Amino acid sequence: MSPLFRTTARDPDSSARAGLLETPHGVVETPAFMPVASQGTVKALTHAQLESLGARMILCNSYHLSLRPGVETIEALGGLHAFTSWPSPILTDSGGFQIYSLSPLVRVSDEGVSFASHLDGTRVFLTPESAVDLQLRLAPDILMCLDYFPSFPYSVEAMKEAVRVTTLWARRSRDRFETRESPSRLWGICQGGVHWDLRRRSIEELLEIGFSGYAYGGLGIGEPKTHLFETLEKGDPLLPRDAPRYLMGMGYVEDIVEAVARGVDLFDCVLPTRNARNGTLFTSRGRLAIKNARYARDPRPLDEACGCYTCRHFSRAYLRHLFERQEISSAVLNTIHNLHFYLDFFRRIRQSIKSNSFGSLRECIISVNDTI
């Protein structure tokens, strides 16, 4: 496998690294945050707004898109890039997470996973092979193996079984992928929860199969944060230095910076976009609930330290008014702000690694759970 990822700077005091991830649709500077575009659009934003915020790679959900408008439609229109007109890299997930979290009547066997569509109950059977095929028809830059994990809390036995199935499926995914001609890249997902012996086994088995990138799956679903960080810390030396690592679905900035310190390069989360629509805004001084009555006549921007379009033009009073009136522009302006906050945070992470100041950035993180 040709090298598609190279490290350009390393933090001397942690495993944080800055890198360049090559994809068919361009290079992504890492550590990187992928805004979530479940339906092929980052909710509330135009692509132009998203690009001007500095977003590069976005995440699309193959589960949602294959149900509606359907993989046939997207394939007929030339794949996800042609369909959505997003010009930069796209990563698709395998659909596993949505199946386990949204679908009723999920049945997992060695063969694959059977589930009822959350829309109309139609029975669907997905195998590792069909998950690869389906994603290749969507034609993303990066596709993910179908994996399996039990819901939290889980027994060690259940997790052991999940790792066995995940490895079996990863091998079959890789085998299927190898039979296809595609510029896309297939990444593997390790499981094992926070049981190090299981997580290690999962990583080692994935490495033996060999992927272009490696994702940590099944983390951040309820287990203690210290166990999570310990898992990343132990996983770091096992994973090859020249492969990108992706921590799926983790979104709190205080966790992200700790994951970066443990060698993680790629993140995605609905937190900035979903919270924006709910009126929860991230600022350099903590979290702000715009519906709060005390902002009704507040002429200040959301964050006086922020340079986003929303903060350069609009007061908390106006943003509160738009939120209260359920104006569409409330969702738009709040999403611009929250995504700017995240993408700017990642720019600062990358810059700090390059300028040997990641350690001090790490010390100054304000939890997004603090309220101003």
Add this chain to the structure above:
Amino acid sequence: MSPLFRTTARDPDSSARAGLLETPHGVVETPAFMPVASQGTVKALTHAQLESLGARMILCNSYHLSLRPGVETIEALGGLHAFTSWPSPILTDSGGFQIYSLSPLVRVSDEGVSFASHLDGTRVFLTPESAVDLQLRLAPDILMCLDYFPSFPYSVEAMKEAVRVTTLWARRSRDRFETRESPSRLWGICQGGVHWDLRRRSIEELLEIGFSGYAYGGLGIGEPKTHLFETLEKGDPLLPRDAPRYLMGMGYVEDIVEAVARGVDLFDCVLPTRNARNGTLFTSRGRLAIKNARYARDPRPLDEACGCYTCRHFSRAYLRHLFERQEISSAVLNTIHNLHFYLDFFRRIRQSIKSNSFGSLRECIISVNDTI
């Protein structure tokens, strides 16, 4: 009253004219279309998007804004321009239209209008004087007199009474306005339906009082279009040439061009923005309902002749998908398209008057009610 409007070109074959309307927040080229920003935002768009579409003057509803967030809040924040951050001209209506169309228990007397808030039933009493005061606290560029009209169909007697009350209120509005120091301008509204004797009386009485601009009110509410155009045609020579004329609430392009031909300079309507959110798109070949199944795999833009952001980047298939998924970006992209259609239409009207080709533009209008 200093001249605030000057004609820069006239169509030789009709009363169509191109002009410049001066306001405290800049010059508006006429004929002009005002996007409706009831709550201080054009629904679904950021101001940046609105400006890049070429919008200049927008219309805010003093009825909605005075109920929420309240005139005290907007005044405390420095008026509508400071509150909304809209840098260009703003016109406010008096609230009359919303009172007569939204509020229950409306009682009109010579003194003023009493109504129940459509939100919580709170009894509100508005006089011509308080409507002026309220709007001046919002500090728009142009404010409108409180007027009165009966709902359609109406008796001649009811309309006669409406004209009497409207004139009475117009005089009191003007008197109150004269006692205030403000860079804003007060415009009068004539009533009379399509009864020419009543409409003429209303216009003549308004002219006697004297305003910076004149609006036709109570038209386009159900009366036959031929009667409406006849009213505008007869009103045209009565109204001073150096005053702008505003036809309130009329939105179909085929009507707009006929109104322009009868000397009207200014328009507003929710049609392009509301229809956009409902998935009805205006194109150079007629109206298009994006939810239609036949667009599911249609790779073409909404309108091949359109240069808007939406048409330059997105297919009907993608726009249908966004509409079906009720994505916020569906409302955004559709609104960009429909407002571009309207604002571009007005640019073409102005250009045609300047280049002596208004007649041929007028002949080529495709009804927006035609479906492609």
